[in-house]
Amino acid sequence: MATLDLLSISKSFGAAKVLHDISLAIEDKEFVVFVGPSGCGKSTLLRIIAGLEEATAGHIMIGGDDVSTAHPVDRGISMVFQSYALYPHLSVYENIAFPLRVQKMDQAGMDKLVHRAADILQLTDKLQLKPGQLSGGQRQRVAIGRSIVRNPKVFLFDEPLSNLDAALRGDMRVELSQLHRSLDATMVYVTHDQVEAMTMADRIVVLNGGRVEQFGTPMELYHHPKTKFVASFIGQPNMNLVPATVEGADASSIKVALSGDHQMALPVDGSTVSKGDKVEVGIRPEHVALGSDGLDISVNVLERLGGVSITYGTVGDGTRFCASLPGDAQIIEGSTISLGVAPEDCHVFDAAGDVLRRKSAPALVA
Secondary structure, three states, rough: OOOOOEEEEEEEEHHHHHEEEEEEOOOOOOOEEEOOOOOOOOOHHHHHHHOOOHHHHHHHHEEEEEEEOHHHHOOOOOEEEOOOOOOOOOOOOHHHHHHHHHHOOHHHHHHHHHHHHHOOOOOOHHHOHHHOOOHHHHHHHHHHHHHHOOOOEEEEEEEOOOOOHHHHHHHHHHHHHHHHHHOOOEEEEEEEOOOHHHHHHOEEEEEOEEEEEEEOOOOHHHHOOOOOOHHHHHOOOOEOOOOOOEEEEOOOOOEEEEOOEEEEEEEEEOOOOOOOEEEEEEHHHHHHEEEEEEEEEEEEEEOOOOOEEEEEEEEEEOOOEEEEEEEOOOOOOOOOEEEEEOOOEEEEOOOOOOOOOOOOOOOOOO
């Protein structure tokens, strides 16, 4: 396997610039996920790495070699698409073996590689079947097997699970994570689903409008988002963003009045804001607890999920607020509840959407 370095990659389609000076260093054997909303440029960036699109500017290095102008088959990559792209008239064996037949590999070598891939993907007993006889998850594994036999330097995945139902997506996330460990491979994976990103990635690239908002481990992005966009995109349910006004600030803390006249002193660096400035306080739904003298929330909808109850309501002047509470919490729709939150769990974002650095923060989990 190999490292993958993107050096100042930009891409324009006519007058429209869709990628802006992106530089990333992906380590050997690392699983990196590109995540972001539709239109953020994540699939375009993956296609540039694959050689299916040409960058307007910048360089791509794989294993230290500049492959920016190399043909896709000469880059040492293999790509798994959203569509399985299997040949319906060929058996599973022949679909997996197809790239090896194109290379005119001898039968003995082909058998060895196909059976190795089938064993890894638990497809050995399916090799004589046709794609139409397989489930969606099995078909995707065949497409992955076709990539494995090529022994690429870097695996690329373009939203490979989006055609599967929710249960199969969950199963395939586990299988892909296990595959990464068994192959010890460098993998780059594109998705719009932040749950996929959080559960599979060693590191996540959050893209927004063709720019990298943040690149870090899942828990770095969760505990230390650099921008409001990252904070609201990472985490499920989404982070609450409550409007607030700065009542006092210095280098060690700020005092704010939240929507609904609730006041809090928060341990963040307030040296870049002044009294009267408008900010937003970020509170994750799982970082609140029922109590007194907290934020008053008018409960509109309550989802009982067994071990947890997801509460949707409003605070103050109508700002939406979501809370993740114990499954047996004594709450009814239409009531008003008080939720306490620890100041050290809060994030504060200025008018530009940038985070104010916290003075104390949770330790990161590897």
